[in-house]
Amino acid sequence: MTQGTGMMDQKLVTAARRAVEAAREANEAASADGLTPTSVKENLERVLQESNAVLEAAESTSRRRQTFAEFTSLLGEELQEAAEESMSEATKAAERTLRQAKSLIEDHFHIDEAFRMLGPLRQDSNRARDMHDWFNLVALLPVIYLNLRNWCCVTFSVSLLRNTIMEQSVVQMWHGEVFQEFWWTTLAYFVLDIIWVMVLPDCVKSPGVILKHHLATVGYIFIPKLRPEHGWLMGACMIVEVNTWFLIARRALNKRGDRAFTTGVSFWKSVRTLWISTCFYLSWFVIRLVIYPYLLIVITREWIKESNRVGTPLNLIAITPVMQCVFIFLNVKWTLDLIRSKLKGRATSKGL
Incomplete structure (x- = not known):
């Protein structure tokens, strides 16, 4: 693997990580704001998922170009990071699924994450x-x-x-x-x-x-x-x-x-x-x-x-x-x- 290719791979991975972090912050801000339309929250969730997919692809490409020794030395750290990210995404998905299945009233009332009723549900454009x-x-x-x-x-x-x-x-x-x-x-x-x-x-x-x-x-x-x-x-x-x-x-x-x-x-x-x-x-x-x-x-x-x-x-x-x-x-x-x-x-x- 040449030095130029390695630097390019590293820049790609760094940019992908920044995109994931930005998407995560935007998603958390939208979730914290009770007035954010459901469609926006869903789109931000999708952006976060796609950003994670890009990051995984970039890291996978970079790892494939590493030598066997470099790969084995980083294996534990990479697996730990991937496991933590997977666990985080799985937890969010599970919470989202449970909330969607919680009750009929969530389709008609504005309910926050703590299941507090904040008033009538403001409908997004549909x-x-x-x-x-x-x-x-x-x-x-x-x-x-x-x-x-x-x-x-x-x-x-x-x-x-x-x-x-x-x-x-x-x-x-x-x-x-x-x-x-x-x-x-x-x-x-x-x-x-x-x-x-x-x-x-x-x-x-x-x-x-x-x-x-x-x-x-x-x-x-x-x-x-x-x-x-x-x-x-x-x-x-x-x-x-x-x-x-x-x-x-x-x-x-x-x-x-x-x-x-x-x-x-x-x-x-x-x-x-x-x-x-x-x-x-x-x-x-x-x-x-x-x-x-x-x-x-x-x-x-x-x-x-x-x-x-x-x-x-x-x-x-x-x-x-x-x-x-x-x-x-x-x-x-x-x-x-x-x-x-x-x-x-x-x-x-x-x-x-």
């Missing part, structure tokens, strides 16, 4: 996501409307006033007069959304998860299609789309993450933001924490009836209690995450 949000806001309305038309609100109201709601079977509240219209509209919504996500995967953060969820839901709603007497099951579970609508509306109608009645926020937007937020929290509590656990009791009773009728617990309705338990578990987890992050954020704002 036209595909915005179009998809508005598609959901429009497409979910007929699904919700047709679902509500299948329920006898009078029976529900009387039972609520007489405090006999727990004695009143949810099956009796379901008349299903427009069930076919409701079923086909729901199917059309999920099929269109599946196609949308497949064509424009950037419209959601986790397209694979969304597609699996939609495919499972499509399979699930075929139970009441095959057994219309269980149409109430689909209607009861799909009532959660009311909360989903407000969840999406919070993001689509407040992309800047403004707080109601603060400086620079108009009165109309403050009223609208407050109304949507109130409806979101109210529907979250009523549907996810009251109706869904109550439905588990009803669904279990129906499964027992079906088991006695067919003579085996392994029947078409057997999957429904299991699925309902999964839904309840997720709803409770997300609620605890929501409360925990809000309490942490409130304590931070008070300087505790």
Whole structure:
């Protein structure tokens, strides 16, 4: 290896190391700043990864040109440095993965590294996501409307006033007069959304998860299609789309993450933001924490009836209690995450 080539290799390695250090500092600064958009953080992570790849390639080229004696003398140091860098990157990747899998609320609220809620999530520029949000806001309305038309609100109201709601079977509240219209509209919504996500995967953060969820839901709603007497099951579970609508509306109608009645926020937007937020929290509590656990009791009773009728617990309705338990578990987890992050954020704002 000539002296000129060795000096050139050394300069290349030094420059690559400076690039890695600069990328790491920029990445740490972006992570520390809570206002940095998610897209910028992701791009900086990618810059850091690419810088590390360049450094590794430069060091590899330099090492290949060293003599065997030089290589063996530096082997321990090089391996130690590489191991430390790999461990650092692996730790960051693991932390990032855990944070991404932590909770649904991180997609809709500004959550810092300590899992403190800092307010509404300020959305970065993403036209595909915005179009998809508005598609959901429009497409979910007929699904919700047709679902509500299948329920006898009078029976529900009387039972609520007489405090006999727990004695009143949810099956009796379901008349299903427009069930076919409701079923086909729901199917059309999920099929269109599946196609949308497949064509424009950037419209959601986790397209694979969304597609699996939609495919499972499509399979699930075929139970009441095959057994219309269980149409109430689909209607009861799909009532959660009311909360989903407000969840999406919070993001689509407040992309800047403004707080109601603060400086620079108009009165109309403050009223609208407050109304949507109130409806979101109210529907979250009523549907996810009251109706869904109550439905588990009803669904279990129906499964027992079906088991006695067919003579085996392994029947078409057997999957429904299991699925309902999964839904309840997720709803409770997300609620605890929501409360925990809000309490942490409130304590931070008070300087505790």
